[in-house]
Amino acid sequence: MKTYSYPRSQEIFRRASKVIPSGIYGHLGPSQGCFIPVQAYPFFAERAKGAYFWDVDGNRFIDYMCAYGPNVLGYNDPDVDEAVSKQMAIGNCTTLPTTKMIELAELLVDTVASADWAFFAKNGGDVTSFALMTARAATNRPKVILFQGGYHGVAPWAQKLGYPGITAADTENNIYVHWNNYEEIEAAVRDNPGQIACLMATPYHHPIFEDNQLPAEGFWAKVRKLCTDNGIVLAIDDVRCGFRLDNRGSDYYYGFKADLICFCKALANGWNVSALCGTDSLKEAASAVMYTGSYWLSSAPFAAAIATVAKLRELDGAKLMLAQGKKLTEGLQEIGRAYGFDLRISGEPSMWFMRIANDDNLLLHQEWIAECVLRGAFFTNHHNLFINCAISDEDIKQTFVIAEDAFRTVKERHPEIL
Ligand SMILES: Cc1ncc(COP(=O)(O)O)c(C=O)c1O
Structure with missing residues (x-):
């Protein structure tokens, strides 16, 4: 090939x-980024359509990174882009907001099971920070429980102590616990009476470089009860999974109800808008926090989000992506097995994580991923991957052809291991 x-x-x-x-x-x-080895990757895209992008050298890729999440319906979705064009023709960044903002809030309240209201910003990190500030405003407490390896953006509080530019004061209110370890969370609550404003978590654990972990049976029900009993705001960071598990929110998918839920990536199919949704009891606190930005009330991204959410509902996008992801990951595992590769799949199939487990140092995995990229299937090595609604059975079939040629190439190179 x-x-x-x-x-x-x-x-x-x-x-x-x-x-x-x-x-x-x-x-x-x-x-x-996880572009390893760097020579296997293009650096600049020229154009994109549906499930594909083309780089500046004219190479076409079936894109399983989906711009790290935003591409949910397919690049340049005609319905979303038409809604944006219509709005651009009459006004985008204006002195007063337009009613597109209300229309989007109404649509989210109607769509997201735990939402009584919606507040909009631009990036995922804007709304995770706003969620934390809202929880602090509501409880008058300083601390937040977070999971080791979780990612909530690049605000100083969300980074790690020791990272360049981060001071001890930035992270001193963070308490870190381990995923699925309920006893550790319970102990953190017991040891910090009246101090914890918020527990913030992704719906399932999707760190980089590690197998992803689903919530253990009963985990969320216990955490929900603990938060309720102790007046702690349960904030779900659905920035990455949002609309890829269930249109009604990933808390709904796992059978519990968040107090606050953050959306971004898939919300507007690549247009720049994020949302914090919440329950009525936190509406006043959200109103009290000083929070805004230069472009946050622009109308074209609201129009894009309205068209995206409406289309995801119409298509039952999450169900479609879960099914395509299952087909793809099961097929990749089977092809790998035939060549002696132990390809481990974790997370949910619409946003899966994979790793070749035949060696401890991940070099075989990186080689296989590189050979896939060099043949037109765009993966990164140690980050979760994404499905979008435009990925067809034909694309999946072509990915299998690429993956097989890549497995064969790596096997030939390493007769000593495989
Ligand atoms: C779970 C999660 N939270 C928050 C963020 C931050 O979003 P943004 O990069 O749009 O600020 C990300 C981005 O990858 C994310 O995956």
Whole structure:
């Protein structure tokens, strides 16, 4: 099978590095992203449509990173883009908000099981920070319980002590516990009486570099009760899973009710808007917090979110993505097995994590992923992957062809292991 090369990407990256810190910063760049080995990856996209993007060298990829989540219906979805164009033609960033903001809030209240209200910002980190501030305003307490390895954005409170730019004061109110360890959470509550404002968690545990973990039987019911009994706000960070498990919220999917729930990535199919939804009892506290931003009330992203949520409801998008993800991951495992690879799948199938477990150092895994990327299936190594509604059975079949050729290539290179 022919493999890709990226001369233009590499040339453009050198140009970017001269004027932009680290060339491409954060999770989309080769330095902090999981682009290992870096030569296997393109750095710049030129265009995208449906389930695919094309890089600046003209290579086409079936994209299983989905812009790290936002691509949920397919890139450039015609219904979403038409809604945006219509709104752009009459006004986007205006002195007063338009009624698109209310329309979106009404739609979310109607869609999300735990939502009585919605507040909008731009990024996931805006709404996780706002959730924490709302919980503090409501309880007049300082501390937050978080799970080791969880990610809630880049605000100083959400980063780790020891990271560049972070002070001890930024994280001194954080109490870290381990996923599915109810006794540890109970002890944290007991040891900090009247101090804990909030427990913030993703619906299931999806850290990088580790097998993802679903909630243990009864875990959320116990945590919900503990929070209620102790006046702690239960905030669910659904920034990544939101709309990929259930349109009604991932708390609904796992059978409990959050007090606050954060959405971003899949909310507007790539347009820039995030939302914090909450229950009536926290509406006053949310109103009291000083919180806004230059573009937060712009109308075109609201129009995009309305069209996205409406279409996800119409398609039953989450169900579709879970089913396609199951087909894909089971097929990849089976092909891997035939070549001697132990491909472990964890998390939920619409947002799965995978790892080749034949060696301890993850090198075989990185080699296989690299060979898939070089043949047109875009994965990263140690982050969860994403399905979108535009991924067809044909795309999955083509991914199997790519994956098999990649398994064969890695096996030939490592006769000593496989
Ligand atoms: C679970 C979770 N929370 C919060 C965030 C932060 O979102 P953003 O990068 O849009 O600020 C992310 C982003 O990846 C996330 O996955």
